[in-house]
Amino acid sequence: MTRAAIAIAALALALTGCAAPGAEPATTTAASQEQLLSAHGLAAMDARHMIDHLDQQQVTDRPTDLMASVYTDKLVFSDAEQDVVLDLPQDLTYVSIAPYVTRTHDCFYHSLTTCLGELDNEDVKVTITDEDTGQVLVEEETATFDNGFIGFWLPRETTGTIEITHQGRTGATEFSTTADGATCVTDLQMT
Structure with a gap:
């Protein structure tokens, strides 16, 4: 592969804002962590509130100098x-879903600052079911965020199905909150 092709591939991944499986972050000191979080108004929040805040933030208000990967x-x-690494609650994993009709992107680890889905600010009905127990974990009508995603805190070590309905179209896909599961679900096409 030529250097130009490698550079183009790296740029494409950076522009989609989504991380590939296996990408591991580096760590830093506590003082530098505090400085980075303070600079972005996140220092007073725990990791769960930071995720909720950033994923629901208007796209035009998102920081352009910060990547936040779940x-x-x-x-x-x-x-x-x-890089600043914060632990999530031991019993929960955040799964962000971008339902689509015609356009999507590949993603594995959700980027709170750069991932964009097709259906922004749209009303949807969501049902998330645990495949082992048959328990419905989520059943609600909600709206996608300005970035085209909707996010849910789900029990860790769970696999199951996500079903979304929007304007008479329905789609479904599988999810997993195991250690090797994706936090960015972009393969749910509604037909």
Whole structure:
């Protein structure tokens, strides 16, 4: 592969804002972590509130100098100088879903600052079911965020099905909150 092709592939991944499986973050000191979080108004929040805040933030208000990636067990902030790693609650994983009709992107670990889905600010009906127990974990009518995603805190070590309905169209896909599960679900096409 030529250097130009490698550079183009790296740029494409950066522009989609989504991380590939296996990408692991570096760590930094507590003082530099506090400085990075304070610079973005996040220092007073725990990891769960940071995720909820950033995912629901208007796209035009999102920081352009910060990557915030959600893994199954941690939240990773990265800027030009450092990475900050915060643990998620031990019993929960955040799963962000971008239902679509015609356009999607590949994603594995959700980026709270750069991932964009097709259906922004749209009313949807969501049902999430645990495949082992048959228990309905989520059943609600809600609206996608400004970034085209909707996010849910789900029990860790769970697999199941997500079903979404929007304007007479329905789609379904599988999910997993195990250690090797995706936090960014972009394969739910509604037909």
